[in-house]
Amino acid sequence: MIPALVGGRSVGRAGPRAQGGLPGSACCSTNRDDHPLQTGATLPTRIPAGPPGPAAPPALALGVDRARLAGARRILSLRGIAIAGLVVSSLFAVPGFVGAQAGDAAAGKTVYERKCAGCHGEKGDGKGPAAELLAPKPRDFTAGLYKIRSTANKVPTDQDLFRIITDGMPGTSMPPWRVLGEKDRWNLVAYVKTFAADKFKEAPKKLELPKEVASSTESIKRGKEMFEAIECHKCHGTEGRADGPSRAELKDEWGHPIPPANLTKRWTFRGGPGRTEIATRLANGVLGTPMPAFLDSVEKPEDIWHLTNFILSLGPESPHYATLIQVMSTSGPIADDPNADLWKNIAPANVPMMGQVIVDPRNFNPAIDLVAVRAAYNDKEIAFHLTWDDPTQSADEPAKKLAADAIALQFPPQVTAGPERPYFLMGDASDAVYLVRWENGKGVTEATANGPTKIVPIQGGEASAKAVYANGQYRLVIKRPLASKDTARPTFAPAVFMPVAFQAWDGGAGESGTKMSLTSWYYLRLEEPQSNRRFVIPPVVAVLTLAVMLLVVRVANRRA
Amino acid sequence: MRKVIGAFLAIALVAGVAVVAHGPGPAGAQGGGTIEAAVTYAGAPVVEKLKVNKDTEKCGTEAVIERVVVGSNKGLAYAVVSVPGAKGAAKAVKTTVDQHGCKFVPHVTVMTPGELDLKNSDDILHNIHTYSTANPSINKAQPKFKKVMMEKFEKPEMIKLTCDVHSWMQGWVAVMPSPFFGVTDANGATKIENVPPGKYTVEVWHETLGKQTKDVEVKAGQTAKVAFEMKK
Numbered sequence: 001m002i003p004a005l006v007g008g009r010s011v012g013r014a015g016p017r018a019q020g021g022l023p024g025s026a027c028c029s030t031n032r033d034d035h036p037l038q039t040g041a042t043l044p045t046r047i048p049a050g051p052p053g054p055a056a057p058p059a060l061a062l063g064v065d066r067a068r069l070a071g072a073r074r075i076l077s078l079r080g081i082a083i084a085g086l087v088v089s090s091l092f093a094v095p096g097f098v099g100a101q102a103g104d105a106a107a108g109k110t111v112y113e114r115k116c117a118g119c120h121g122e123k124g125d126g127k128g129p130a131a132e133l134l135a136p137k138p139r140d141f142t143a144g145l146y147k148i149r150s151t152a153n154k155v156p157t158d159q160d161l162f163r164i165i166t167d168g169m170p171g172t173s174m175p176p177w178r179v180l181g182e183k184d185r186w187n188l189v190a191y192v193k194t195f196a197a198d199k200f201k202e203a204p205k206k207l208e209l210p211k212e213v214a215s216s217t218e219s220i221k222r223g224k225e226m227f228e229a230i231e232c233h234k235c236h237g238t239e240g241r242a243d244g245p246s247r248a249e250l251k252d253e254w255g256h257p258i259p260p261a262n263l264t265k266r267w268t269f270r271g272g273p274g275r276t277e278i279a280t281r282l283a284n285g286v287l288g289t290p291m292p293a294f295l296d297s298v299e300k301p302e303d304i305w306h307l308t309n310f311i312l313s314l315g316p317e318s319p320h321y322a323t324l325i326q327v328m329s330t331s332g333p334i335a336d337d338p339n340a341d342l343w344k345n346i347a348p349a350n351v352p353m354m355g356q357v358i359v360d361p362r363n364f365n366p367a368i369d370l371v372a373v374r375a376a377y378n379d380k381e382i383a384f385h386l387t388w389d390d391p392t393q394s395a396d397e398p399a400k401k402l403a404a405d406a407i408a409l410q411f412p413p414q415v416t417a418g419p420e421r422p423y424f425l426m427g428d429a430s431d432a433v434y435l436v437r438w439e440n441g442k443g444v445t446e447a448t449a450n451g452p453t454k455i456v457p458i459q460g461g462e463a464s465a466k467a468v469y470a471n472g473q474y475r476l477v478i479k480r481p482l483a484s485k486d487t488a489r490p491t492f493a494p495a496v497f498m499p500v501a502f503q504a505w506d507g508g509a510g511e512s513g514t515k516m517s518l519t520s521w522y523y524l525r526l527e528e529p530q531s532n533r534r535f536v537i538p539p540v541v542a543v544l545t546l547a548v549m550l551l552v553v554r555v556a557n558r559r560a
Numbered sequence: 561m562r563k564v565i566g567a568f569l570a571i572a573l574v575a576g577v578a579v580v581a582h583g584p585g586p587a588g589a590q591g592g593g594t595i596e597a598a599v600t601y602a603g604a605p606v607v608e609k610l611k612v613n614k615d616t617e618k619c620g621t622e623a624v625i626e627r628v629v630v631g632s633n634k635g636l637a638y639a640v641v642s643v644p645g646a647k648g649a650a651k652a653v654k655t656t657v658d659q660h661g662c663k664f665v666p667h668v669t670v671m672t673p674g675e676l677d678l679k680n681s682d683d684i685l686h687n688i689h690t691y692s693t694a695n696p697s698i699n700k701a702q703p704k705f706k707k708v709m710m711e712k713f714e715k716p717e718m719i720k721l722t723c724d725v726h727s728w729m730q731g732w733v734a735v736m737p738s739p740f741f742g743v744t745d746a747n748g749a750t751k752i753e754n755v756p757p758g759k760y761t762v763e764v765w766h767e768t769l770g771k772q773t774k775d776v777e778v779k780a781g782q783t784a785k786v787a788f789e790m791k792k
Contacts, residue, residue, distance in 0.1 A: 154696065230703040231685035234614065234725050245614035249727035253691070285699050290724030292687040292701040299705060 100158045101186040108191030111184045119173065124195035126254075134173045135365040137256055141192050144199025145253065145288045148271040150280055152207040154287060155200060161189045171268035207284055209276070210301035215309040223310025226303045230294065235260035240314045243391035243472030246290075253288045260290075262389060262472075264315035265370070273317050279308040319370060322349030325500065325524035327375040327382065327492075334376050334383045336466045338475035343385045348372035353504055353517035358425055359452055366517035367506035371407070377526055382492050383479040384409060391472045392508025395441030403507035407476065408437035410501040411490045413448070421499050424520045426452045433501075434458075434489050438465045438476055440507070448488050452514050458488055494526040592754040593778035595643065595740075599748045599764055601636040601790045605629055606768065610728050612662075618682045619662035623728035626667070627768045635748025636790055638668045639766045640718075640734045642741035646755050650674065650739045657721070657731065659686045659702070664721055664731025668767070670741050673716065676733060678702065678709045686729070691720040695735070699724075718765060732767055764788045 113122065119138040121128040126140035139146070148164055149156035165185045168176035177185060193200050213219055227233070235250065237243035240263030252258045266273035271281050282304050285293035298304060328346055335342045351373055355366035367390070374385040386407055396404040412422050413434045422431035426449040435447045435455065444465035446458040463480040483491045492498065503518045505511040606628040612619050629637040650672035657669045658679040669676070678688055680702045689699040694715040702709055713719065716737040723729040734741070742750030755778045762776045769790040776784050 229705065230701060231725070234685055246725050246727070250724060251727070285701075287699075290687070290689065290699070292689065292699040292724070294701045296709075297701040297703055297706050 100162070101183070103158075103183075103186035103188065103190030105187070105190040105194050108184075108187030108189070111180065111188055112191050115177070115180065116188070124192070130173075133364045135256075136172050136252075136258065137254065138173070140254065141195035143253075143288070144196025147286045147288060148281075149204075149284070149287065150207055151204040152284060153202060153205040155202050155204045157204045158186075158189050158193075160204075161192060162186060165189065167272065169270045170272070171270060207280060207295075209279055209283055210304055212275075212279075213302050213305035213309065215312060219306050219309045220313045222303070223306035223308070223313075226298060226307050227310055230298060230307075232263075232307075235290065236263050237391065237472050239471040239473070240264050240311070241389050241391060241472030247391055250290045252290075258289055259391070262391075263311050264389070265319070266312070266315055267318050268369070275308055275312065278311055279304050282307055319350045319352070321352050322373070323522075325349045325351075325373050325375060325522060327377050327524055327526040329494070329527040329529045330376050330378050331529075332378065334378060334381060334479065336383070336464065336477045336479060338385060338387075338466060338468050338477050342376065343374055343475075343477075346374040346376065346385070348374050348387065351502055351519055351522060353502065353519060356425070356452075356503075356514055356516050356518050359514045361513070361515050363511060363515040363517065367509035367511060368504040368517045371502055371504060373502075375524065377482060377492065379482070379529075381479050381481050382526070383477055386476045386478070386502075387473065388504060389473050390469075390506050390508065392506070393440065393469050394507040396439070396507070403505065403510065403512035404439045404441055405474065405507045406437060406439040406505040407474075408435050408503040409478065410435050410449075410503065412499055413488055413490055415490060415493075415496055415498055421521055423451075424501055425518070426450075426455070426503075432488075436463050436478055436480065437503075438467065438478055440467070440469075440474075444478060446489065460485075462489065492526060494528045497523045497525055500524045591780040592756050593780055594783040595641075595752040595755055595762060595776060595778060596783055596785045597641040597742065597744070597750050597752070597762065597764065597788065598785070599636045599639040599641065599744045599750075599766075599788045599790060600634040601628065601630055601748075601769065602634055603628070603630075603792060608728075612728075615662065615682075615684050615726070618684050619726060623662065623726070625728050625730060628766075629746070631746040631748060633747065635744070635746065636766065636769070637744055637746050637748065638732075639744040639748070639750075639764050639769075639788075639790070640668060640670055640736075640741060641744065641750050641752065641762060641764050641786075641788075642670075642734075642736050642738065643752060643755055643760045643762055644737050645760045646738050646740040646758070648739050648754075648756065657733065659723070659729070662686075662723075662726045662729055664729060666731075666743070668732045668734060668743050670734045670736060670743055671713070672737075672739050673714050673735055674712065676711050676713060678711060680704070680707055680709075685725055686723045687725055689722045689724055690733075691722070692717055695719065718767075720767075734765065762786050764790070766790055 112120075117128055119128040119130045119134065120126055120141060121131070121138075124141035126138045128138060131138050145154070146156045146160065148169075149160045151157060151160070162185055164174070165177050165180075165188055168174045177188075180188075233244050234246045235242075235244040237247075237260075242260045242262040244260060247260060250258050250260060261269060266278075269278070269281075270286070271277050281291070283293065283295040285291050294307075295301070295304065298307070326349070330342070349372070351371050353366060353368050353371060355363040357364060368388055370388065372387040374387075376383050376385075388407065390405055394402045394405055396402070410426065411434045413432060422428065422433045426435070427433035428451055432448050432450050435449050436444065437447065438444045444461070444463045446461055446463055447455045448458055449455045462484065463478060465476060465478045467474060467476040480489075490498070499521045500523065501519050501521050503516050505516050511517075605626075608625040608627065610623040610625065612621050612623050631637055654675060654677060655669055655671040656677040656679055658665045658681055660679075660681045662682065680686055683704045685701065685703050687699060687701045688709065688711070690697045692713075694717040695713045698711060700709065713733065713735045716735050719733040719735065721729075721731040721733060740752050740755050742752045744750045757778050757780045759775065759777045761773050763771060763773045765771050769792065772788050772790065774786050774788065776786050778784050
């Protein structure tokens with residue numbers, strides 16, 4: 001069990017969420033290869049069934065802290081203070097270390113029925129009243145099959161279950177339940193296990209990851225090679241945007257369609273965005289889903305880490321959502337090619353998109369979750385550069401039951417002083433909004449809307465657009481004149497906070513009409529144009545100051 | 561005393577020759593009988609076709625999912641006929657299933673509990689995803705450079721094999737408790753040899769049409785015929 005300690009510590013450095021192993025065992029297993037606590041400390045309830053060992057059983061019944069103390073005392077007597085020091089440091093080296101606790105299933109049942117049954121069902125079969133609206137579907141606990149686990153076999157540790165309850169599952173409807181007390185969460189772990197008690201008879205087996213490889217240019221290069229060799233792109237796409245050719249065929253073990261992960265959006269990874277978490281998913285797969293285990297299916301064991309480093313290089317850990325969209329001032333012409341250098345030099349404002357759930361038909365599981373916005377203007381026109389991921393390029397083809405991919409920018413027709421703005425969902429009867437909409441296969445149109453079902457096209461289009469689609473991503477430039485000819489369309493002016501909202505449709509996912517993802521009002525602000533005066537005035541001031549100083553010195557010298 | 565030893569030697573020798581003569585067949589079946597099974601299905605074949613959007617060089621442009629294959633005289637292919645009650649040692653031959661042309665070959669693999677070699681002769685990524693309950697279910701990637709993987713199936717069970725990369729790939733591994741089994745050919749026929757004499761319940765299983773059983777008496781040196789008519 002010495003490897004378990006070493007593994008636990010190295011894993012632990014990556015943060016408390018990466019605590020994949022059996023932390024309770026770390027304390028008690030340093031000195032003995034055959035210690036029964038190697039799995040028992042996380043699963044104290046199972047100890048009596050295990051082989052009798054030198055640890056005092058009563059301590060186990062009273063909880064892990066006592067067990068740890070007992071273990072530490074024994075080590076003190078056996079190996080001396082040096083080893084105890086090592087053990088203590090190993091325990092406290094892990095920030096936010098949480099020891100596994102024995103939960104009370106009966107107490108957990110009460111919490112479960114109050115907080116969990118709505119989605120997971122009273123019987124734990126994942127068929128709660130809310131389940132039909134959710135994608136992915138809530139976990140069916142009766143199958144005893146868990147996606148996220150740190151173990152080499154199919155049984156998750158209590159710690160794994162506790163972590164999912166505590167941190168939730170990003171990109172799904174499962175929220176973090178830190179709002180519940182720690183004790184309640186441990187009780188839930190105990191209760192959830194009772195839905196598939198026979199599956200938990202087997203002890204969790206710690207997954208031994210290969211020796212960690214730090215990220216470097218070479219490692220990322222090797223990771224990319226391996227990514228291609230093991231054909232990750234079949235599902236995850238060439239650039240990792242979940243647009244691989246097998247995407248449409250993927251189903252989970254319950255027969256529900258399941259999309260592959262978008263590897264450029266680590267913050268949506270179900271099991272967390274950290275290094276150890278990603279390496280663990282690669283090594284032992286995601287149970288119940290098409291994601292297979294790769295630990296024995298890479299050329300060399302350390303390729304797991306090269307792959308991890310490559311995946312980490314595909315996108316940021318967090319989207320850093322924007323609050324304000326700055327429109328850059330430029331004096332030259334604005335390129336309408338979405339891949340032009342101009343756009344590469346502007347940092348994007350990432351805007352989160354939500355499902356439209358106010359008007360029927362609603363969109364509870366929006367396909368587009370983020371639009372990256374860049375914008376620039378010159379003395380004549382303003383241009384918006386929009387980037388968003390869509391794994392399925394689709395145009396309006398009713399014969400194939402496909403709708404068009406589309407995106408829209410929404411502005412109030414006139415900017416007024418004060419906080420009053422039209423209703424964010426395409427305006428209402430009293431206050432209209434101006435929409436610039438681009439649709440794949442149709443191009444750009446302008447419209448006045450008094451609500452999502454009252455959209456009237458504006459004749460005499462002022463806007464133009466150019467789009468490219470590649471590897472699961474749209475890049476689009478929409479341009480229009482800075483000043484408008486009529487009152488249905490806004491005029492953009494520098495240094496004014498201009499309300500803006502976004503709407504997007506993934507036609508391949510069946511989105512059209514009110515089935516869309518959208519934002520509430522954001523603000524954009526045109527940078528004030530930078531005049532040449534900043535290069536003229538400071539030197540003039542400096543020269544004048546110098547002249548005055550010289551004058552003062554001269555006058556003083558004369559008097560003296 | 562010598563005579564006794566001599567007699568034992570003679571018996572051992574005869575037994576040894578008999579085993580060798582039978583080759584890798586189930587041991588302990590000398591003087592056994594044969595079961596000839598004919599499995600028919602009156603309904604129409606069930607075949608799904610799918611347009612292939614990747615790996616067309618290996619998989620072809622059209623994938624065919626054969627759920628019910630009916631040959632001449634209504635013969636039902638890929639039905640597993642077995643004699644669960646017959647006792648005998650397992651074959652020493654290792655069982656292999658190949659992923660070839662984006663298909664599991666053979667479509668139905670029958671084995672006694674033990675090891676199964678999973679070959680990938682396609683030079684592209686497949687993943688072995690099993691749906692099993694008695695045996696641990698697995699989902700392991702088998703990239704192009706991983707030519708053979710070995711898996712253990714210790715408990716009798718009908719295990720569905722799938723590949724998530726190529727969703728039309730479906731195969732079965734039938735792990736049988738006894739070594740007396742056969743898979744029907746394109747005409748719905750199979751033969752189980754060297755079955756120790758006795759009264760047995762013969763079982764037939766088909767992936768879509770389910771199970772049936774019939775009682776059969778096997779006599780030494782004789783052929784017992786059994787016919788199954790599968791229904792939906």
